[in-house]
Amino acid sequence: MSAARSVRDDRHRSRVAALQLLYQREVGGAVGTELDEAVDRYWVENPAPEGRQVFATGLFRGAIEARDRIDPLIESSADNWRLSRMAVVDRTILRLAVYELLAGVTPPAVVIDEAVELAKTFSGDQSARFVNGVLDAVKRALEKQSDRPELEAQSPKPKA
Numbered sequence: 001m002s003a004a005r006s007v008r009d010d011r012h013r014s015r016v017a018a019l020q021l022l023y024q025r026e027v028g029g030a031v032g033t034e035l036d037e038a039v040d041r042y043w044v045e046n047p048a049p050e051g052r053q054v055f056a057t058g059l060f061r062g063a064i065e066a067r068d069r070i071d072p073l074i075e076s077s078a079d080n081w082r083l084s085r086m087a088v089v090d091r092t093i094l095r096l097a098v099y100e101l102l103a104g105v106t107p108p109a110v111v112i113d114e115a116v117e118l119a120k121t122f123s124g125d126q127s128a129r130f131v132n133g134v135l136d137a138v139k140r141a142l143e144k145q146s147d148r149p150e151l152e153a154q155s156p157k158p159k160a
Contacts, residue, residue: 010055011055011106013048013052013056014052014055014056014059015056015096015114015118016121017048017056018055018059018060018063018096019093019096019122020042020046021038021042022060022092022095023088023089023092024038025038026091035064059096059099059100066099066102067095069102070095070098070099070102071083073098073138073141073142074091074094074095074138076141077135077137077138077141078130078134078137087123087127089119089122089123089127090119090127093118093119093122093131094131096115096118097111097115097131097135098135101135102142108139112132112136112139115131115132115135116131116132119131
């Protein structure tokens with residue numbers, strides 16, 4: 001396996017872990033120290049290399065911290081869909097991907113492709129199309145905003 005493919009696979013596995021952590025938080029509602037304990041417990045039950053843990057945990061925490069900016073972007077990009085009506089898995093995938101789009105570290109095409117793959121794996125073909133459409137609309141909205149310099153400074157910095 002090439003080094004580039006190995007990095008891609010590791011990043012994909014990190015996104016799977018971040019998705020699982022976000023889903024667990026969404027369903028369980030953990031906050032504060034409970035959240036820290038849930039993350040620690042996840043890595044005990046799902047051992048992974050330190051780099052994967054750092055990247056996944058950074059995505060997880062970043063998506064939680066940027067939720068006030070993420071959720072309005074999703075709702076405005078999902079025609080006729082409120083967040084509360086979306087399947088939990090789809091909503092969680094969208095939040096994770098939108099955080100990555102906002103962080104601006106990973107190319108948007110890669111973020112969207114990864115989110116579609118997560119939807120295919122954890123939700124289904126209909127969800128994959130839905131996630132793709134919403135993220136494409138979010139990407140266009142962010143591109144429009146980046147034309148305005150005052151908004152660029154508000155983008156979150158990546159955690160990992």
